Amino acid sequence: MKKWVASPTNGYDRYLYHQGTHYASYTFLGGHLGVEDGQEGARFAVWAPRAQRVSVVGDFNGWDGRKHRLSKMPDSGIWSAFVPGLKEGDIYKYELVTSQGALSLKADPFAFWAEKKPKTASRLCDLQSYSWQDQAWQAKQTAEDHFARPMLIYEVHLGSWRQHGYEEYYSYQELTEELVDYVVEMGYTHIELLPVMEHPFDGSWGYQTMGYYAATSRHGHPRDFMAFIDRCHQHGIGVILDWVPGHFVKDDPGLRLFDGTPCYEYEEARRAENKGWGTSNFDLGKTEVQSFLISNALFWLDVFHLDGLRVDAVASMLYLDYGREPGEWNPNSQGGRENLEGIAFLRKLNKEIFARFPGALMMAEESTAWPLVTMPTYLGGLGFNYKWNMGWMNDMLRYMKEDPIHRKYHHNLVTFSFMYAFSENFVLPLSHDEVVHGKHSLLDKMPGDYWQMFANLRALLGYMMGHPGKKLLFMGYEFGQFIEWKYDEDLDWHLLDYPMHRQMWEYSKALNHFYTENPSLWELDQSWSGFSWIDANDSEQSVLSFIRRGKDATDFLLVVVNFTPVVREAYRIGVPEPGAYVEVFNSDDPKWGGSGQANEGPIEAEPEPWHNREHSLELRLPPLATIFLRKVQDTERNLSWEG
Numbered sequence: 001m002k003k004w005v006a007s008p009t010n011g012y013d014r015y016l017y018h019q020g021t022h023y024a025s026y027t028f029l030g031g032h033l034g035v036e037d038g039q040e041g042a043r044f045a046v047w048a049p050r051a052q053r054v055s056v057v058g059d060f061n062g063w064d065g066r067k068h069r070l071s072k073m074p075d076s077g078i079w080s081a082f083v084p085g086l087k088e089g090d091i092y093k094y095e096l097v098t099s100q101g102a103l104s105l106k107a108d109p110f111a112f113w114a115e116k117k118p119k120t121a122s123r124l125c126d127l128q129s130y131s132w133q134d135q136a137w138q139a140k141q142t143a144e145d146h147f148a149r150p151m152l153i154y155e156v157h158l159g160s161w162r163q164h165g166y167e168e169y170y171s172y173q174e175l176t177e178e179l180v181d182y183v184v185e186m187g188y189t190h191i192e193l194l195p196v197m198e199h200p201f202d203g204s205w206g207y208q209t210m211g212y213y214a215a216t217s218r219h220g221h222p223r224d225f226m227a228f229i230d231r232c233h234q235h236g237i238g239v240i241l242d243w244v245p246g247h248f249v250k251d252d253p254g255l256r257l258f259d260g261t262p263c264y265e266y267e268e269a270r271r272a273e274n275k276g277w278g279t280s281n282f283d284l285g286k287t288e289v290q291s292f293l294i295s296n297a298l299f300w301l302d303v304f305h306l307d308g309l310r311v312d313a314v315a316s317m318l319y320l321d322y323g324r325e326p327g328e329w330n331p332n333s334q335g336g337r338e339n340l341e342g343i344a345f346l347r348k349l350n351k352e353i354f355a356r357f358p359g360a361l362m363m364a365e366e367s368t369a370w371p372l373v374t375m376p377t378y379l380g381g382l383g384f385n386y387k388w389n390m391g392w393m394n395d396m397l398r399y400m401k402e403d404p405i406h407r408k409y410h411h412n413l414v415t416f417s418f419m420y421a422f423s424e425n426f427v428l429p430l431s432h433d434e435v436v437h438g439k440h441s442l443l444d445k446m447p448g449d450y451w452q453m454f455a456n457l458r459a460l461l462g463y464m465m466g467h468p469g470k471k472l473l474f475m476g477y478e479f480g481q482f483i484e485w486k487y488d489e490d491l492d493w494h495l496l497d498y499p500m501h502r503q504m505w506e507y508s509k510a511l512n513h514f515y516t517e518n519p520s521l522w523e524l525d526q527s528w529s530g531f532s533w534i535d536a537n538d539s540e541q542s543v544l545s546f547i548r549r550g551k552d553a554t555d556f557l558l559v560v561v562n563f564t565p566v567v568r569e570a571y572r573i574g575v576p577e578p579g580a581y582v583e584v585f586n587s588d589d590p591k592w593g594g595s596g597q598a599n600e601g602p603i604e605a606e607p608e609p610w611h612n613r614e615h616s617l618e619l620r621l622p623p624l625a626t627i628f629l630r631k632v633q634d635t636e637r638n639l640s641w642e643g
Helices: 011-019 135-141 172-186 222-234 285-302 314-318 340-356 390-401 403-410 412-419 450-466 492-495 500-518
Strands: 028-036 039-047 053-057 078-085 091-097 104-108 154-156 161-164 192-193 211-215 238-243 280-281 310-313 359-364 387-389 426-430 469-473 531-535 542-551 556-562 568-575 580-584 615-621 626-633
Touching: 011 285, 028 615, 039 091, 053 078, 135 222, 154 500, 172 222, 172 500, 211 222, 211 285, 238 285, 238 390, 285 310, 285 340, 314 340, 340 359, 387 469, 390 403, 390 412, 390 426, 390 450, 403 412, 450 469, 450 500, 450 542, 450 556, 450 626, 492 500, 500 580, 531 568, 542 568, 556 568, 556 615, 615 626
Parallel strands: 154 192, 154 469, 192 238, 238 310, 310 359, 359 387, 387 426, 426 469
Antiparallel strands: 028 039, 039 078, 053 091, 091 104, 531 542, 542 556, 556 626, 568 615, 580 626
C-alpha cells in the first residue's frame, strides 16, 4: 500500500486539486507520518493561497511559529514542509500570517484526528495500519442489488445512545460490543450515524463540523471507529454516515477565513453567512472546495469502509433563497432562484461516487419538490439513489396527532403519499428532527389514554412497514421513549422495566424481523408492480387496505390498518385470489400490549365480489391496529405465526 505523504514536488497533485478534480486530496494534503532523507517525522501541506507566512506549531516546538515554516509551492496556494522527529498522537496547528499581517491559529482541514473538545488542535494519526476483516461483506455488497433488499435503518447519535453519566461518552470499543449486538438482536439492517466528524459543540449534534476528516475523539481513536464499522459488517449490518457538505462551523480554529480571507466560503459576505444555522456556507463553485468535499465523501467510503452517506440539507444547496428573506439573495445568471453551482456540485459528487463505488448508498435529505433527485445525472437527475420522504413523514405525524374521531376528515394525509410513492426511490424516515425542540417524542405525539398512545404507535409502525419504501427509525422509538431526545443524556433505558414499554420493545423487534423476513415488503419497493390498492377511500371508518407483492407471483401480503379505537366486526375486503388466508401479524396481540382482537385460523375467501374483485374476506379489525394476512398455499397446513 502506498503511504500517504504530502509531496512538495508533485505538481500534478496540485494541478488536480486546483482544477477541482483531485478526489483523494487527503493523500497529499494534511499531516502525514513518513520518512524523508532517512529521518522519521511528518510532512505537512495546507492550502492557504493568500497567507503571507504559514508555520506548523505544537508542543514539539513550543508553539513557536519561527521554527518550522512551510514553503509555498510554485504556482500554487499550497504550503509544505517536513518536520523530523514527530510521531502519532503529536498535536499541532497551523500558524498563519494573513495578508493583513494578523496572526491566527488553525486546525488542519485534512487532519485524521483531533484533540478532545473543548481543545481544538489536530493530532497526527496513521489510518493505514488498521487490518480490515470485512472482505465477505464487501464482496456481498458488490454482488447484490440493494433496491431489492430489505433496508431498515436505525438512526443513532453515538453521544446519547448510552452514556456512563452526563457527557461521559461510551467509547467506540464499548459501542462495538453493545450497539452492534443490539442492532442485530432488533433486526435492523443498517445503522445511520448522526455526524461523527469532529465538531466543537455537542448541541449541534455534529452538524456544525470542524474536522471533516477526523472521527470525533469523544469516543476514542479513529482506528477504534474503524473497528466498530468492521464489526458491523462482520455481523451483516451496513453503516451510513450523515454528511454535511453545505455549511461548516464558524469557530476560529476552523475553515472560516482560513488564511484571513474567504477560502472555503463565498467571497460575498452575505452569501457566505448561513444565518439560520449560525454557520458559513461552502462556496460549491470553487474548484478547491470541490476537491476538498468530494475527496472527503470518498474518504469515508474508501478509508473507513462506510456503505453510504446521508447528505444533509440538500435543499439549502439547491436554492439561493433557502432560509433567506426577499432582498437577502440575488438571482442566478438566468434570473432564477436555483443555485446553479450547488446543483452542478451535487451531480459531480454523485457521478464520482458511483464511478468508484457503484453499490454506495447516497441519500438526499431533500425537503422540497425538486424533481429527479434519484435519477442518474446522465438523465438530468441529481444522481442520488435514495431520497428521504419528508412529505410522508410530515403528513403521517399530522394525521396521527389527530383524535381518531376526527381522522376521517384528514384521510388524504394517509393516502396522498401513494400518489408519488414511485416518483423517487424513497426512504420513509421517522427521524431525530421530529423529537426535539418542543415537538414531543413519537409516543407523546399519539392521542388518547395511556393504552391508546401505545396502540397508535404500534399501528403507525405497522403501517410504515407495509408502505412502499425503505425505512428509518430514530433510536428510542423502539421502546416508546416518552420524553424528547436530549443530546447530552442517554436514552431512558430504565423504561424497559415498565410493562408497556417492554412490550413496545418486543413489538418493535418482532415487527422488524417480520419485515426483513417477508420479501413482498421490500423486493419491489420502487415499482407499482409491488403495490396495489384494496381500498384507499374508507375515510368514514379510517381504514386503509392494500396489497404488497414480491417478485414471486405467489408471494403477497394483505395489509389492513384501522386508525380508530373501534373494533370493526365483519369488515369485508376484496382479495386478489380465491383460497384461504391467515393472519400472520397483528399489532393488537396481547403479548405486545394489545387487546387481543384477532382473526383466528384460516379464513376462506368467499365468491362475493368486493372492491372490484371476484372474491372477498370478512375480517375482524382490531382497534388502532395494523394486521397482515397472506394466502395459504396448497402445500401448507396448520399455518401459524409465532412472532
